[in-house]
Amino acid sequence: MRLWTVLAACLLGVAAACSPSSTGISSKPSTTLQVMAGSELQDIEPLLPDLEKATGYRLKMSYVGSLDGAERIVAGDRSPLAWFSSAKYLTLLQGGSGRIAAQQKIMLSPVVLGVKHSVAQGFGWTANPNVTWADITARAKAGQLHFGMTNPAASNSGFVALVGVAEAFAQSGSALDTGTIDAAALKDFFSGQSLTAGSSGFLSTSYVRSQDSLDGMINYESILLSLNQGGQLHEKLDLIYPKDGIATADYPLVLLDRSQRAAFDAITQWLRRPEIQTRIMQTTNRRPALPEIKPDSRFSSQVLVELPFPGSIDVVNRLIAVYLDQARPPAHAIFVLDTSGSMDGQRINSLKRALINLTGADASITGQFARFRQREEITIILFNDRVYQSRDFTVADTSASSPDLAAIRSYVNTLQAGGGTAIYDAVYTAYQTAAAGMQREPGRLYSIVLMTDGESNVGRDSGRFLTDYNRLPAQVRAVRTFAVLFGEASPAELQQMANTTGGRVFDGRSSSLSQVFKEIRGYQ
């Protein structure tokens, strides 16, 4: 009887193996499935051809910030699958709408603090399992620890870290609620934040560029381990796992379209095969989610106490607002805006709309987080063939009736197009503005946004700009320029600007200026 059962099961196995999707016997092409994904999943792409061979499903990843993604999914995005480092925000946001049809964890990576080895040694933190968030805060407050972290409203690693730190400071032992958010302790902690970014990968790149003026960064364990393995660091980072707890990203693959259940099962089963889990561990430095594959020696064997995660969306949103308005170092955002003749009509109106959205007109969740925040300083520098007198705004009040925001709106509404395009003169003026700002207020996080729809045709050329830029003090050169490609702007010119300053180019031609400006806010 048993023999027969085994034989029957074997044959069933053969039957499964003979289905066209798994052997490729049939000429039937693979099924393509759209996956809305977090940008840190880019390191999974090398696995996808093998996934397709084995399952017949080709995953087409489109990358988006985690909160933005959650908001789009709840609004009815048609992607059948989503894959972010966490689905908790989405779960809370979806409420009873049930957008998540199924989910399965694929891999794990705790969010931890990487500190330069010499600095960690000086603090007595090397191989010390008793470091707490309070110890880290004390060093930050004393000006001895300058770190980078992503913006929690844009990127999941910053978000997870913020929740962890806030949970640790609440000292209640239980999940955070609005009454136990300790804004003062958070402010002390974030006084050490000297670098921000809209994604974990960009943070890592920015850290490498500015590593000599920083002591460490908060990021996924996987990214910190990868940096230590690569050759770009002047000094290795010691990974600190605070004793009072950390938060772990668990990368669930999420099924959104119930009719794709079979595809979801096939894909998750393949990703959780022992040999694939081992391969993920080896190539991405993430811990396996399949319990039978034990993390190897690259990972700390310290018991990682996991902090609770808030149980309500209101608590989470309140926490992000506290970070932006009270806890983080305030930003000084410098906007360099092209008002040349070619901007006339639709283009200048799009620009006005994008800026006015940042004063509170965009009521979406991500729009609310992208708004100009309390304590923020904003400089607007307009240019065409000349650079106009810049205008400074300080935001104290962020309410709907705020006179500060009304002043920005009325200024933006006066914009008119005409004349040529003096890009380099305008950007150099922005650097002078940043330099002057740093004299007065060194604690702010400075950034420049350049929006242009043409090539530079008046004033400094790129060579002269580079000479002048290189004469600036190091901390002024560290201010990154985020360039918005629009209209007939030169991709090469803007990419060079981004490369020179450590910034990034955002494409305002393929998505709306409003969307791009919202995304850039994650980097300011």
Place this chain on the structure above:
Amino acid sequence: MSRILGLVLAGLLAIGVIVAVGVSLSGNLAPRSTTTVQGVIGSEKQSFFQDAGVQAVFRRNGLTVKVDTAGSREMATSVDLSRYDFAFPAGVQTALKIKKDRKASTTYEPFSTPMAIATFRPIAQLLVANHVASDAGGYYTFDMQAYLALVARNARWTDLAGNTAYPAGKSVLVTSTDVRTSNSAAMYLSVASYVANGGNVVADDATARRIVPQVAPIFLRQGFTASSTDEPFQDYLSIGIGKTPLVMVYEAQFLALEAAHDRALTPDMVLMYPNPTVLSKHTLVPLKPAGDRVGSLLRSDRDLQRLAARYGFHPSDPAVFTAYLKERGVPQPPQLVNVIEPPAFEQLETMINGIDQLTRGGG
């Protein structure tokens, strides 16, 4: 006789499979005709229904059983049941509610599993030393009354006497799922409300409302909770003691791995049984005649009963279960005596709605 029949059936099955392989390679001809039955089930039974052996038994009885998963509570409230031949929630209360609403004639209870707490030996021993648990020889029991007292004073792990095993500053809490969507959490609430109500099943809405503030903290203080029982159990297995020192599970989840000698289970992983505990009685409600056949097969077919045992469920014939575990070299689970009945669907609803309101209030 049955042995010969088995041989014949297995042989026929093999031929059927060969034919099916031939068919699937040669084109899109329909396979041997079976009646397709559509069911909606709790997610904890999904792997059972996906099991090739289970599907084969149904097929040789002329059925192809396809299932969607849904939370038990959803099944009784929001799922459109008209699309299904049967509903198969994890709890008898939900089943009775569906039976009443859909005017079904009968229900089937083919298998059950008690609620248990998956933990680690050092944690269990720490709780024994603090009189919250006791060692019953081979397994542990978890004193719900003593636990609720710990929660009432917001005890941290570091507050426990003689704690060198787990010096974490977080609260002593059993990790559960979201009580608003998941049956296992509703089972947990059943036990907690029974204890909070002085050892009585909550039997009316006034009592249910009165009990809410006493039991809500065991859920609210956890913060985020997952919607399916598999999630915290996976955390227990892969992240371990740092995240989930105590996790409310179905005994079946643990036993299935134990019987399979799954390497995910390490020697320090142990089960505790809440005292009192409650049984999750998986109850099938036939909505159409084809669903009735599924229910009747699940209850009477020896192979299906045996396959259910493989997934850790107690089939209706205890001998099948005992024999299977013996064959696998797994210790028999305890005969639990202090097993309570859960409250009726309506009282559970009242308590869950009360907890939901407190959650929305910002925890």
